[in-house]
Amino acid sequence: MIVKAALLTAPDALVLTELPVPALESGDVLIRVRAATICGTDIRIFRGRKTAGIRYPSVLGHEFAGEVVDAGGNPHLGAGDRVALCPAISCGRCHLCKTGRENLCKDGQAVGYEIDGAFAEFIRIPARAVAAGNIRKLPETTGFDEAALAEPLACVLNGQEKVGVTAGDVVLVLGAGPIGLLHVYLARLRGAAKIIVSDPNAHRRDAAMTGGADVTIDPRAEDVAARVAEETAGMGATVVICAIGVPALARQASDLVAHGGRISLFAGFSKGEMAEMDVNAIHYNEITVTGAFGLSRRDYDRAFDMIAGRGMDVRGLITHRYGLDSIVEAFKTAESGGAIKVAIIND
Template identity: 90%
Template sequence: MKAALLTAPNDLVLAELPVPALESGDLLIRVRAATICGTDIRIFRGRKTAGVRYPSILGHEFAGEVVDTGGCSGLSSGDRVALCPAISCGHCHLCKTGRENLCTNGQAVGYEIDGAFAEFIRIPAQAVAAGNIRKLPDGTGFDEAALAEPLACVLNGQEKVGVSAGDVVLILGAGPIGLLHVYLARLRGAARIIVSDPNAHRREAAMTGGADATIDPRNEDITVRVREETAGMGATVVICAIGVPALARQASDLTAHGGRISLFAGFSKGEMAEMDVNAIHYNEITVTGAFGLSRRDYDRAFDMIAGRRMDVRGLITHRYGLDSTLEAFETAESGEAIKVAILND
């Protein structure tokens, strides 16, 4: 099979590899669509190294067709499916208390387990038995189903920071994750959504997606603009949707008294940031992190997409074949795209 193989940081090559061999209970899927995540780019560029092995196949946002069921009941060859890639152990304290996204005994599809930037992917029996596979209903495309995973992460983040009806939400960053935050905050009843991003194309996409106002932080004073947009109060929720540590300090300056901050985006190990601890203390600001997704998050996100409660199709702006994976990564990294999909016809 063809696969985009990461042999070292910054070294992504198209390789011919054997089709993955299955063990009892494993599932073999022909990948039809896989989308590029910011985490994929961070691994590619060597900014995320924990747990990463070389060589490996990246890609954890995907959907495809069952080729070999491995004897799994309830699935047949040709079934159109997507995968929740959070493969937790299921028996540690974190899993038992509903925090399986933080399980330290689990495995990550896309580097610990070879991922979806390939013609075929093996799904471990553990994930199949745990119910991580979802069948696509008629009318749901492979590429949009691939976006259930990032939407599930956004759901987790907004649950943690408590986005609810009436909130004034400020989203720092309008990449694909920032835009999903816009979509979801609107669906959850936010009273006002403000988005800051230096990219004009992405600011326009934020407005189309439901934002009430956008800010160009390179040419505008974001503090002044946020105060203008919030009658001087600041935002009740600030979401850092891009992994720039300096935004953490900025977030504490832009949050209303009693407000909440989500450090949602992934940061590189060892990165540090200053925050206004005086404001956090005296203004009673809550700061929370958000990592990954649970199967519950994934199921909710999948159902939202499959049921058209959220239409994510417009987020995919560029599509490439597997042979052009490196070009697809460069496009995703350039900022000219929103979401980039790699398709196998």
Template identity: 40%
Template structure:
């Protein structure tokens, strides 16, 4: 079978590999869709401290059960399934406190276990133990289901800063994650949602899809001034930096309202300069800055329900479908911003 295997930064190969077999307590899944994530781009270019090469990449996985390992019950060949990306241990102090997104022994598909950029993937017993294999609801396609993993991370990010009704929410970044944030904020009852993006073409494309109350092009002038003008000087209740930009993080505290919440959702690339936050603004406005990193198995299930109910549509965010053999082309499209969400179909 074909796989996309990571060996080192700058060395990712599409190659042939033996078809895997599930061991006891495992399930083999025929991959139907696995979306490309910005993290896949970062791993391919820069590596990742958690990944153990050589490793088959891909963590946004949807497909159908192909084979059951010994002792597995409750599943049947042909069942449509979505697989969590981050796998909590369920045993550490954080997991016992219910903080599964910051599990002290977290593992992940495509990092510690071979992922979904392959024709088949073996779902480890640890995923099953964490209730991390989700049955895809009727009416939800495999491509949509594969987007449940990033949507679950978006859900975690908004839960951490309590996005709710009457909030003015600013989402920075017009990529697929930013678009999901806009739609989820709407679903959670936000009164006003603003979308900020530096690239004018990308902003226009995203705004046409998700219809924010206002679309702000960051290249047109000072973002803080524009947000403050649109909010009559008050600022935003919640700001979500859904982009790998230190400048966006610096600016966020300038237009957050008093007691506003700022989600530092997008991680910064390694080796770059760190943002210079004005901590006096944090101090005097009593702002809350929150990191957002992952998602829990429960949030993955909730994300699938949001997609199935139509509360957060994702099908139109998947703009390109490519075969596994065109992985490098998919990566370049993501890097250039030429696509929103790209899904690979082995």
């Protein structure tokens, strides 16, 4: 059987092609992809700004949900089950895995990277991931497209735990793309006293206000530092989250954070980019700087349960939907700034 897939053959070369249905090994599961959303990292890979570990040709797509076609003999799954998947597959044996940092596992693999991903009609889930419990069954009330957002929400959960967002914080989010908006949603749920968002895109600033922000700033038209000082009685934000991979924002964050505050360098940067930070401010003002990469199965399970249980309603983030035949147009829309989250839908 021949099926459609979007094959990345080189930077800037995403080709809709036909491939055989993925062949299964013992214990593997075959899923018909029903919805897959485009991540900022997918765009960076597509445009050649992220090349480490990337295969050519390969199929991208790590945020997805679908229906089981072949359960591979797994007793807890059956054909027709509606499912979503944690795409990170750790080894489970190394020191990092055993100490709760499986997202940093050096022997790990990920769907959409080492394993062909979800911008296709069908996807193979390795037995290793199935046995580890990476597949979750969807309730009938949860749409495939919203379930696909469990992965980015899980990454945001990881980031906010690392930087310690808690009740009473004044949180400044730099960048109001899909990830920045998820940070707004989650910071509101965690009891932030005030949420400030800076983004040059008016559409995204409006989305931030709808999602729970108290204040938005247009950095092209306003002095961000002056506005943050005004909104925080001169103290600065207790937490600053860099939710877009612009190196200059790292330096800006150290100027905007309160004494004793915390900075999350959440977003990924392109290969070779460097950032300056005020090391004296970090030292004398006792600023904590954290990184955040990826997700663990624990993060994914929590995010999945939040979405499936309507603890967080992410449906409004999906502003554009395309069929797989329009994958290149979908990528262009996702990077244009005119969308929030773009989904590829296989009906």
